[in-house]
Amino acid sequence: MQTFLMALLQFFIILIISPFIVGLMQKTKSLVRGSVGPCVFQPYFNILKLMQKEVVLSNQSSYISIIAPYIVAVVPITVAGFLPVFDSNTLMSFSGDIIAMVYILALGTFFLALFGFDQGSSFGGLGSSREMTVASLAEPAFIMVIFTFALQSNSTNISHIFDSMRGDIFFNYPVSSTLALMALYFVTLAEAGRIPIDNPETHLELTMIHEAMILDASGRNLALLEIGSFVKTTIFLTLFSNIFMPLGFYDTNTIWTIGFSIFIYFIKMSTLGVIIAIGELTLAKLRYFRISDAMMFGFVLALISMVTYRL
Amino acid sequence: MLVVICRYEMLIYIFLMVLPMLFFLKPKATFIVQTFSSLVLLFFSAVLLLKHEYISISMFHSSLPYLDFSIKLDSLSLLFVMIISTISLGVSTYSLNYVYDEDYHHKRLFAFIYTAFIASLLFVVTSFNAISFLIFWEIMSTLSFFLVIYNYENEENRQGGFLYIFMTHLGTAFIMVAFILMYLKTGSFSFENWVHVGLDDSTKFWVFLCVLIGFGTKAGMFPLHVWLPKAHPVAPSNVSALMSGVMIKTAIYMMIRFYFYFLSDIPWWYGFIVLLLGSLSALFGVMYALAQHDLKRLLAYHSIENIGIILMGLGSAMLFNSNHMPLLASFGLLAAIFHTYNHAIFKSLLFLGSGATFLKTHTKDMEKYGGLIKLMPYTALFFIIGSISISALPPFNGFVSEWLTYQSLLLNNKIDINIIHIFVPLFASMLALTGAFAAACFVKVIGISFLGSPRSDGAKNANEVGKFMVWGMGFLAALCVVFGLFPHIVIALVAPITSLLLGVDVSSSTSSHLFMISTPNFSFGHLSTLGLSMGFAVGIFMLYILIKKFGNTKTRMCSTWGCGQLNNDASNQYTASGFSQPIRKIFAFFYHPKEKIYPTSRKKKYFFPILEYKAHSHDGVESVYNLVLKVFVKSSAYLINLIENGSIHIYLLYILIASIAFLVYAVKGGIN
């Protein structure tokens, strides 16, 4: 019973913290640019506001527009059930491992791209085409990084990887893990749609990748798609922080250690959010046909990390 | 002298296989009987397989030397009989309407060849004698050739059929060489005498190579795949479904039989070559598929990709087998065979769907489709289910078999060879890239064909197809879902095969826990698609409740936003070439694209030109073939011209020289 409660608690923490992280990134960018910027809790208010508006659909849309937002929202939420925040017991660890996680996220991208097509406008197709290309190019790097972890921890179960990373794997293979971290950073930027891959604040359709697919969404559909995007960003940051920065975990589970672990997790995620925001400020968005070079570079990094581990 | 030895079950089997051919005078009856006979065969084989009962008969010991027919139904054959029956069940149901709606001429001929084709497929996988195998293999190839060029009026169809029959005979030549090598070693043509025969290293290598090339040609492995994208699109859709779903799997059947049942103690690098060729096929197949806008050609290229994935599982099983790890080898074999079954199901489903759209819109070009999801809802739904399965997305069956392939690749690191340690993760990344590209390709297909608004009159006037076609497709789509949620069924069917070939029961290690499938070492990884689906369902339910309580559930429809302009034109939407343009540009070194923009009407060329854009990316392997053939034909034509130049004096000179040479030879022989 206790493990079930812990798992449930981890699941809800990830869900609740996700809009906050995105809001924090936005606030950091505004502060550094010199403006006051929106409040850190703005994304929560955005979701509430959007849920209360009605949905406008195109005449050419079909039932895909009705079911796709639900699937796009539910997919990262299910993956959040896989990730350990401060304890190895997760809600869905019996039903999948890290390879399943990659493909479940691909299911979300698939339906998001279909949603883009369904509105019958040209921007939807534009967004879908670019998003599928970028996601395909990020996959090999991601799988290579995952393979490195899986081979190091001798398991593909996320909880086991988490446990062994927490143990001493990170210090046994520092070169390999550092390079894998850098490769994972590239993949995170691609999947979460941040500069230098995609600008989440752009208003120009020709520069959009993720935004173009949800251009025609409104009301509760947009709320669901935004929830999906927030939780996906948080998932990647959690993966990054919990596997690479194995600090703040304790073996015993008293109320104090749990609280302290949650606090450390919160600090780690905020730090990572601020780092990504500062990265967004200092770099320029890459030209679209340079994204493949960046992803290939990430793949080469992952390849070196695997090679230095094996040999 | 004819000696017939058989048991009554075998008689029922053969009767069921041959029965539908007898009804060809009434094509409707033929298809109905085919459906029922497939259904009975399916259940019969499943029962026999699960009860581990194998029947064998040897009939027709005729007086001609080496000519016996023998048939044995062991576990591998039974599973492939099941695969063939499943697909023929769906396709025959579909054909009931399809043949009549397409209004083919010579329907009786079509029905006869069709049922004879299925019968020959069944006999191929159950033959246990090299001669009978070759005879049925040839019958299968020839009958499929006739089916491919069924619409022979079109020049393109004839060319596709010709390339197909040429390549398949090339493959058959290599198969014959392999069989003859085995015969020379064992002295008999019966497969019974070939089990685990010990060959010396060089013979083993030549047998391996000939089997790889011969059966690889039939399976559509890179680089012998050039016939697939030409032959499968031009055939009638139910025939394409059968060919792509089942016929290329018979080559995989024989490869499994050779590499696991006949040969023994194979060196590890055989498996590595199969793995390498599998990854290359997968990557090449999917990349060429992305550049296509003809729906059936795209599906044909995807067959190449999936054969690559099957070969990857097979190669990894061979690697384990060479290192004496039978448990892990059985796991790799499970991945390969599971994917074979899955691919048969969803590829046939997709081909049947493309046949339905072709029937109603009269064009194969995706660029002219659009908005079909509202006009053909059932076809669209089943096609979407098939696409989700082929993109290996959870919770359907493609995901399970691809997960199994990944795990078997990961487990390869337990083998202690350096090259494997480095290259197998590289192959796994190539598999990941393939999977992602396949998803992108099917987003393109569904988005452009089914969503949006119709781009041509043909698409505007489409309506739903007849009910038997819908049932045929629905059956296959239901199987996709069932095999995805309950993979234990297929694992239980594959377990007798691994017991036979490797001596290990894979189901006890893989499906040991309820509703979870796992790798042989349970803690390495496990998966439960049922759990995932329940998680999805709970999540969707929670979100729905949340929206009902806090949100607004109204919906309003209006016309599409077109940036301020009235956007009623369907040509504002994205096109298939436009969708794949980023990938074609990024990988331009691979596609060698030739792009042309030219004005179509000469009248207004300088003021208001109507431009047409044509992009063509051709198959690099085909150009290599063309070059080699060109050089070969040119040089042999030159030589032949030199020798046979039509002058009677020169021919008399040849005769004179030959006689003198024989005289010298005879005298020399006499001197010695």
Add this chain to the structure above:
Amino acid sequence: MFSDFIELIGAFVLVLAILQITSDRLYFSIKVYAIQSFFVSISILSIGIYSSSFDLYVSSFLTLVIKTFIIPYALFKTIDEMKIKREIKAFVNITNSLLVISAIIIFTFLLTRYINIGGSVIAKEIFPISLSIIFIGAFIMVSRQKPITQLIGFLTLENGIMLVATSVTYGMPLIVEIGIFFDVIVGATMASLIIHHINHDIDDMDATSLSDFKE
């Protein structure tokens, strides 16, 4: 523990060498080279502290001064004076170069697996990493058109040699090292002068046009 640190620095140098392939801007290339030399000097310094050898202190200081400050400064000046277009044209485009580089790295790691490095070495894993850096430097020299980038490729190659020499064999004798430094300075100076003259006389910076001199 110490060998892990050295390996980590070596991995960063390798990553920076790969980063030079991914961009087509000259300023960026030179900056990356400067950071790369900085890491190399840190690596030499730490080995010097670990083994308390005076030679390594000197060579680390020399690397820092010459390769991190003087040579990049000279290169910046050359570019500014010439007012050339600051893009690097290449024979092999970036995506293909990255594929070739990954093949080179895999090949190097496989090759060095079979070499047994005996004796007292600090960090065995540096050997394949530095060999890869050497090959990458050679690849940059082969596949880029402008002489400045060829020079940078040569300098990367130098860095790789320095790395492997200090980590595997505790550095070469000091005389040899000073000689190498001198050669590098003279080489860079002469290359800048020649480039300046080529630009002045021919007004075009492509090394491919040098082959027109054949006739």
